Every structure is written in structure tokens, then in C-alpha cells.
Amino acid sequence: MQHKKRSLSDERSRNPAVDDYDFFARCLQAYGESDLYADIETWRIEDNPYRRPLRPHVFKDLNFQKPLAREELLTSASLTACRTLLTIYESDFVLLPRRDLASKRADMDEFYGRRAQVLGAIVRPWLESYLFGFLDDAISTSGRWTLSSMSEYFESFIAEERRRSDGSMATAILTSEYPQHAARTCLVQLASDFLLESSAMGRNVGGSYGPLQSEMFKILIDELGYGVHRTRHSSLYEGTMESVGLASTPHTYWQFYLTSSLLLNNYYNYVCRNHGRFFRYIGALFQAETTFIEMCRRMADTLRKVFGPGVDVRYFQEHAHINQHRSRMVFDRMILPAVEMFGEGIIPDIVRGFEEGKLLAGIAKQDYLDQVAWSDSSAHWKLLAPAIHRNIEHSREKPKVQRFIEPRGELSVTHVHDGDALCFIQSGILRFVTGHERSVLLHAGEGTVIRRNRLHGALIESEECTYDIHSIGDYEQWLS
Numbered sequence: 454m455q456h457k458k459r460s461l462s463d464e465r466s467r468n469p470a471v472d473d474y475d476f477f478a479r480c481l482q483a484y485g486e487s488d489l490y491a492d493i494e495t496w497r498i499e500d501n502p503y504r505r506p507l508r509p510h511v512f513k514d515l516n517f518q519k520p521l522a523r524e525e526l527l528t529s530a531s532l533t534a535c536r537t538l539l540t541i542y543e544s545d546f547v548l549l550p551r552r553d554l555a556s557k558r559a560d561m562d563e564f565y566g567r568r569a570q571v572l573g574a575i576v577r578p579w580l581e582s583y584l585f586g587f588l589d590d591a592i593s594t595s596g597r598w599t600l601s602s603m604s605e606y607f608e609s610f611i612a613e614e615r616r617r618s619d620g621s622m623a624t625a626i627l628t629s630e631y632p633q634h635a636a637r638t639c640l641v642q643l644a645s646d647f648l649l650e651s652s653a654m655g656r657n658v659g660g661s662y663g664p665l666q667s668e669m670f671k672i673l674i675d676e677l678g679y680g681v682h683r684t685r686h687s688s689l690y691e692g693t694m695e696s697v698g699l700a701s702t703p704h705t706y707w708q709f710y711l712t713s714s715l716l717l718n719n720y721y722n723y724v725c726r727n728h729g730r731f732f733r734y735i736g737a738l739f740q741a742e743t744t745f746i747e748m749c750r751r752m753a754d755t756l757r758k759v760f761g762p763g764v765d766v767r768y769f770q771e772h773a774h775i776n777q778h779r780s781r782m783v784f785d786r787m788i789l790p791a792v793e794m795f796g797e798g799i800i801p802d803i804v805r806g807f808e809e810g811k812l813l814a815g816i817a818k819q820d821y822l823d824q825v826a827w828s829d830s831s832a833h834w835k836l837l838a839p840a841i842h843r844n845i846e847h848s849r850e851k852p853k854v855q856r857f858i859e860p861r862g863e864l865s866v867t868h869v870h871d872g873d874a875l876c877f878i879q880s881g882i883l884r885f886v887t888g889h890e891r892s893v894l895l896h897a898g899e900g901t902v903i904r905r906n907r908l909h910g911a912l913i914e915s916e917e918c919t920y921d922i923h924s925i926g927d928y929e930q931w932l933s
């Protein structure tokens with residue numbers, strides 16, 4: 454008689470905290486039941502790192518069970534998942550307001566409290582799978598990798614980076630109808646990560662993993678300015694923000710982070726929070742350090758062109774300079790010794806992290822370009838609205854419509870729609886917002902086309918405003 458040996462993991466019973474989607478959904482809803490995450494009446498959040506509008510009222514309508522597909526990464530559910538996941542990740546970091554802690558003490562206690570910790574711990578892995586599950590299919594690292602094939606692969610990437618002249622972000626800023634707005638939008642996107650720079654990386658300095666650990670620590674102390682506060686990288690970035698009239702406290706512009714900017718920021722936490730992904734992280738780190746060199750050089754030039762000599766570009770100059778060295782250092786002192794020490798079996802992880810970082814950075818860039826282009830064309834989208842509205846009125850098969858009647862001062866926290874929508878004003882005045890200090894005023898009989906996946910919010914500027922949101926799918930089919 455044959456006895457089949459069963460492993461302990463086969464016999465473990467399913468546990469709701471691990472496997473039960475409904476249990477997760479209940480925990481997510483409970484997580485959202487906090488004033489910290491509720492809608493607010495202002496666009497900016499002044500010096501309070503604990504308050505982050507998540508639009509938790511939509512949690513119950515969303516399903517996070519099946520991982521997003523590559524083409525769904527910028528949907529409404531993705532934005533919600535990204536905002537929530539970053540909030541959970543950052544509850545591991547020390548975040549303190551600059552002023553008046555006493556009035557924010559209750560917020561602090563709640564942000565770091567037992568309830569948020571327990572619920573966050575259950576919610577986090579589900580949101581991670583939901584957001585990053587697509588990477589398994591999007592990136593293949595199959596085939597036999599050796600130290601020399603990996604080195605060749607990376608060397609050719611570095612050579613290509615040096616030759617590359619893809620300045621699409623710089624070009625978008627300089628050719629924008631409003632270059633200063635486009636530049637500030639870019640700085641706001643980067644701020645989600647840069648004002649807390651090296652926090653995700655810092656998760657990797659604990660533990661015990663040999664000489665690599667000391668190399669990791671060298672990179673970290675470099676990020677932290679070797680203990681000199683004014684030279685730490687996040688301090689340099691604060692200087693950049695302030696020099697162009699932006700607030701430098703973390704997450705002041707929470708509502709204006711694009712889905713993809715949050716996704717990229719979450720990704721670095723995703724690979725640093727769980728140390729089973731450590732080798733992926735060093736691949737992603739190498740990718741980021743290498744591409745950052747050109748990006749920073751270009752950014753410094755672009756900001757000077759847009760804002761003049763008064764703009765503080767030390768952050769970008771510093772990185773253009775040190776990253777030459779950093780990229781080499783990660784390769785020679787971390788990647789190569791890691792493969793020597795732990796074997797070629799870790800190469801697919803390193804390559805995977807490298808490719809994942811590259812893919813997500815590319816998605817973030819395109820999302821930014823699309824948002825700037827859409828925001829720049831506000832006048833065009835406003836012009837199209839009456840004709841589209843007329844066509845809807847005359848059509849037999851009308852799209853789904855939702856009517857809103859809101860009082861003065863009511864603010865719709867920024868969000869995205871999964872298809873094109875027509876916003877049309879029946880009475881009153883609505884300020885339609887497409888970015889930080891970027892908006893268009895809409896009166897009765899006017900409206901605008903909200904393109905799919907584009908971030909927007911609204912503020913009522915009359916005693917009352919009645920407006921409709923028509924889910925038109927693809928706006929072009931309503932033009933004739």
C-alpha cells in the first residue's frame with residue numbers, strides 16, 4: 454500500500470484572513486470608515502500627513518478579487534486601490550506634521566492605531582495582488598539566464614540609455630500651452646515619492662544578509678545626505694517645490710496624483726515591504742538609478758527654461774551627478790555579488806524587477822502626457838459639449854445618466870471614469886477641475902467632455918447647481 458506524504462501546507466485549513474474575499478471586502482469597508490479618509494472640502498491638504506481622501510463610499514461597489522489587466526491600470530477601481538494601498542504602506546513610516554501636532558494628535562493616533570494596523574494588514578496583500586498581478590503575464594523572464602547573459606543584457610540597456618534622446622516629458626512641458634502648469638503637474642507627480650524619498654528603500658537595511666547589506670546602507674545614507682538635513686534628497690526636493698510656489702509638505706497635493714504615479718510609488722513599496730521580493734527590488738533599483746541620470750539632467754534644463762534662473766534645481770543636478778556612480782555601484786557591488794553569493798537562480802528575479810520598474814515608469818509617463826494634453830484642451834472639450842448634449846437629447850438610445858443637485862462649496866474629490874462622460878450643467882455654476890490650479894468654469898447650458906481615465910474633480914460656485922453626468926462611452930460616436 455502506498456502512503457502519500459502530505460505536506461503541512463496541504464493540510465492547513467483555509468483561513469478567512471488569508472483566502473476569503475468577502476472577509477477582505479468587509480475589512481476594506483471597515484478600513485474606510487474613518488474621518489481620515491472621508492471626502493474633504495478643499496483641494497489641498499495642508500500639513501496633515503494622516504488625512505487622505507480615499508472616497509471610501511465606493512469601496513462597496515468595487516470588486517478587487519480579480520487582478521487588473523494591463524489595459525485596466527488607470528480605471529476608477531485602480532485609483533481607489535492605489536490611494537488605499539499607499540496609505541497602508543505609509544503607516545509604516547514616521548510621518549509628523551511640521552506644525553501644531555496637538556491639533557492633529559487624534560488623527561495621528563488613528564492613522565497608526567490598532568484598528569488601521571489590523572485591517573490594513575488584511576487588506577494590503579489583496580490590493581497588492583489586484584494591482585500588480587498583471588506583471589506576471591506582462592513580463593516574461595523565462596529562458597536560462599547566466600551571469601554573462603544578464604551582464605550583457607544590462608550593459609546594452611545602459612548603452613542604449615546613453616544614446617537615447619527620448620525627451621517626451623520635457624517636450625510636453627515646453628510645448629504645452631501652459632508650460633508652468635505642465636511643469637508643476639510633473640513636480641506634483643514626483644512629489645508623491647520624492648518628498649519621502651528613500652523611505653521604501655529604508656525597509657531593506659534591517660536584517661542580516663552579508664556584504665550586500667552594507668552596500669544597501671551606503672546608498673541609503675547617501676539619500677539621507679549623510680545626516681546633514683539640508684542635503685538629504687527629500688530636502689533638496691522641498692527646495693524645488695517651494696521655488697516654484699508649491700507647498701513642500703508631503704501629500705499636500707494628494708488629490709492631484711495620477712493613478713500611475715501612485716502605482717509606481719506603490720510598486721517600490723511592494724517590492725521593499727515583502728523581503729521575498731528583495732532580488733526584484735535590486736533589479737528595479739538598478740533600472741531607476743540608471744534611467745534617472747538622463748531624466749534629471751533634462752528636468753533641470755526644462756525647469757530653468759520654464760521658470761527662469763530662480764528655480765531650485767539642486768535635486769536634479771545632484772541626481773544627474775551621483776547617479777552615474779550609483780548605477781555602477783548597484784550593478785558592481787550589489788547585483789554581481791548577489792549572483793555570485795546566491796547563484797544564477799536569482800537572475801530572473803533581478804531581471805523581472807528591472808523590467809517591472811521600466812514598464813511602470815513608462816505607464817506613468819504616458820498617463821502624465823495624456824493628462825496634460827487633456828487639461829490643456831479644456832476649451833476644446835467645453836466647446837464640444839452642447840452639440841453632444843443635443844445629440845443625446847435627440848437620440849433614441851440614451852446613455853446612462855446621473856443627476857446631481859449640490860449646494861455652494863460642495864467639492865467632488867478627484868476621481869476618474871472608466872469611459873468617456875459628458876458633464877452638462879442644467880442650472881448654476883460648476884468649477885470643473887483638471888489639476889492643481891487648473892480649472893474651467895461651467896454655466897447652465899455648458900459642459901465638458903471627461904475623457905476616460907482622466908483625473909478631475911468639481912466645486913459648486915453658485916447657491917445650488919444641478920448637473921448631469923452622461924456615461925457616453927466613446928465621445929466620438931456622439932459628435933454627429
Ligand SMILES: [Fe+2]
Pocket residue numbers: 650676686772
Ligand atoms: Fe535620491
Ligand SMILES: [Fe+2]
Pocket residue numbers: 868869870903909
Ligand atoms: Fe466625475
